Amino acid sequence: MLNKNKLFSQREVNVVPDVSKALSWLEAHPGALKGIGRGIERETLRVDPNGHLASTGHPISLGSALKHDWITTDFAETLLEFITPVDKDIDHMLAVLRDIHRHTARELGEERMWPFSMPGFVEDASAIEIAQYGVSNVGRMKTLYRQGLKNRYGALMQIISGIHYNFSLPLTFWQEWADVKDAESGKETISAGYLRLIRNYYRFGWVIPYLFGASPAICESFLQGRESKLPFESNGKGTLWLPYATSLRLSDLGYTNKSQNNLGITFNSLEGYVSALKKAIKTPSEEFAPMGTHDAAGNWLQLNTNVLQIENELYAPIRPKRVTRSGEAPSDALLRGGIEYIEVRSLDINPFSPVGVDADQARFLDLFLIWCTLADAPEMSAEELLCSRTNWNRVILEGRKPDQTIGVGCGEAQFSLAEVGKTLFADLHRVAEVLDSNNGSTQYQQVCDQLVASFDDPELTYSARILRTIKQNGLVGAGVGLAEQYRHLLCEESLEVLDEQAFSRQAAESIAAQQQLEVSETQDFETYLASRNG
Numbered sequence: 001m002l003n004k005n006k007l008f009s010q011r012e013v014n015v016v017p018d019v020s021k022a023l024s025w026l027e028a029h030p031g032a033l034k035g036i037g038r039g040i041e042r043e044t045l046r047v048d049p050n051g052h053l054a055s056t057g058h059p060i061s062l063g064s065a066l067k068h069d070w071i072t073t074d075f076a077e078t079l080l081e082f083i084t085p086v087d088k089d090i091d092h093m094l095a096v097l098r099d100i101h102r103h104t105a106r107e108l109g110e111e112r113m114w115p116f117s118m119p120g121f122v123e124d125a126s127a128i129e130i131a132q133y134g135v136s137n138v139g140r141m142k143t144l145y146r147q148g149l150k151n152r153y154g155a156l157m158q159i160i161s162g163i164h165y166n167f168s169l170p171l172t173f174w175q176e177w178a179d180v181k182d183a184e185s186g187k188e189t190i191s192a193g194y195l196r197l198i199r200n201y202y203r204f205g206w207v208i209p210y211l212f213g214a215s216p217a218i219c220e221s222f223l224q225g226r227e228s229k230l231p232f233e234s235n236g237k238g239t240l241w242l243p244y245a246t247s248l249r250l251s252d253l254g255y256t257n258k259s260q261n262n263l264g265i266t267f268n269s270l271e272g273y274v275s276a277l278k279k280a281i282k283t284p285s286e287e288f289a290p291m292g293t294h295d296a297a298g299n300w301l302q303l304n305t306n307v308l309q310i311e312n313e314l315y316a317p318i319r320p321k322r323v324t325r326s327g328e329a330p331s332d333a334l335l336r337g338g339i340e341y342i343e344v345r346s347l348d349i350n351p352f353s354p355v356g357v358d359a360d361q362a363r364f365l366d367l368f369l370i371w372c373t374l375a376d377a378p379e380m381s382a383e384e385l386l387c388s389r390t391n392w393n394r395v396i397l398e399g400r401k402p403d404q405t406i407g408v409g410c411g412e413a414q415f416s417l418a419e420v421g422k423t424l425f426a427d428l429h430r431v432a433e434v435l436d437s438n439n440g441s442t443q444y445q446q447v448c449d450q451l452v453a454s455f456d457d458p459e460l461t462y463s464a465r466i467l468r469t470i471k472q473n474g475l476v477g478a479g480v481g482l483a484e485q486y487r488h489l490l491c492e493e494s495l496e497v498l499d500e501q502a503f504s505r506q507a508a509e510s511i512a513a514q515q516q517l518e519v520s521e522t523q524d525f526e527t528y529l530a531s532r533n534g
Contacts, residue, residue, distance in 0.1 A: 029176050084096045191338040219239060244458075270338065281310065394406065
């Protein structure tokens with residue numbers, strides 16, 4: 001039997017797929033990558049000057065959270081979410097995101113936007129107010145869904161913030177790479193290509209928290225008195241950390257749901273993925289069914305008693321997506337039109353950026369997601385999907401540990417994380433050269449050269465850099481300092497792409513749209529829910 005502790009070199013076993021042929025094709029067809037679509041969703045908590053959660057409702061001056069195109073809320077009233085439109089230019093996309101931050105910073109008065117993924121001091125998790133969306137059926141359903149999340153998993157997990165990166169390859173890529181004629185006739189081929197990307201993401205996406213994880217510490221209040229099995233170190237002043245951790249947000253302590261591990265959802269075919277997802281939505285949960293849908297007083301507790309209330313409850317580091325039509329479920333949209341784009345969900349808030357993400361990260365994700373599309377990706381069983389979680393957990397909890405190793409699939413062989421990372425970056429550099437040739441720059445190559453150094457020196461990673469600051473100032477102290485610094489900076493800056501009239505118009509139109517929805521409904525809420533639950 002193979003010794004579990006035997007360390008194999010990258011050369012002995014080809015842990016990274018051989019992508020040389022695909023890269024040669026890409027170098028001969030650089031135009032296939034022109035027109036990549038991207039979008040950002042950034043979450044951030046509103047806090048008071050001391051770093052405590054804001055107790056105020058979503059500011060009415062920002063508009064309706066239900067109907068605003070750019071500014072909404074996620075789980076809680078205090079949890080803002082900013083959304084950029086689809087953009088083919090990274091710098092323009094980030095300028096739009098920064099304008100949203102600039103406008104919001106001015107509207108928040110003395111409140112700040114929290115610069116970390118993990119919350120600061122939380123006195124009482126039960127006091128966190130769930131996001132409110134008005135009295136329309138869709139608004140009440142959104143709030144009730146969040147009530148179900150709170151009752152199922154607790155509110156603390158739901159106020160952890162992250163960055164979602166939406167990514168789509170241009171139709172020209174699929175036409176040249178896979179001989180697709182158009183989006184409609186080629187939807188099965190395009191979907192298969194994105195599923196290949198997703199399988200490779202599960203196998204190699206641990207590189208994202210390694211490089212960009214920025215939540216190696218928590219405020220002691222996050223545990224709310226609960227015991228943790230993790231071997232935390234402490235400064236004795238309310239801050240806990242793991243010395244080699246990268247992203248506690250992605251650990252079992254944070255935004256995950258172990259009860260979903262046995263759903264059998266795989267990414268080998270779109271039909272198989274949707275079928276397993278729909279089954280989870282229709283299957284009663286042994287854990288949540290005893291709770292029922294109402295309490296003794298008749299108040300709603302959750303949308304239903306199934307494994308998933310709705311499809312969005314599936315916790316995943318990456319999702320296949322398509323823009324839905326009115327009243328259409330996400331899975332039905334996928335079956336109708338195929339996968340349109342993918343949503344990367346593994347990015348922590350970047351505390352070194354006033355907007356929580358920067359251009360270097362976007363360019364790296366472009367490179368990595370293109371590589372995931374090009375590289376061979378054998379089908380993954382549900383068992384292998386769970387096995388891939390082992391690598392992620394190792395990187396999340398102790399990714400910067402000296403001589404750290406990773407495995408492949410469910411095998412016992414171990415490989416040097418640094419060597420695998422550097423081998424991957426050799427491929428990414430070739431992709432970078434192609435993208436730079438299209439743009440007449442060296443920006444992608446510069447990102448590669450800068451980030452690859454993190455494998456030889458883990459102290460260059462985001463988690464190591466922010467942990468030094470947190471150890472010095474405490475998590476709350478560090479967060480308060482950055483929040484105030486960014487508030488001042490954003491309030492002083494002029495708008496760059498959008499203007500105040502655009503924000504005023506969006507706010508007014510979103511409020512009017514919510515009001516119109518609330519007065520035009522004919523169904524009562526119970527009938528509406530019954531139709532949604534099938």
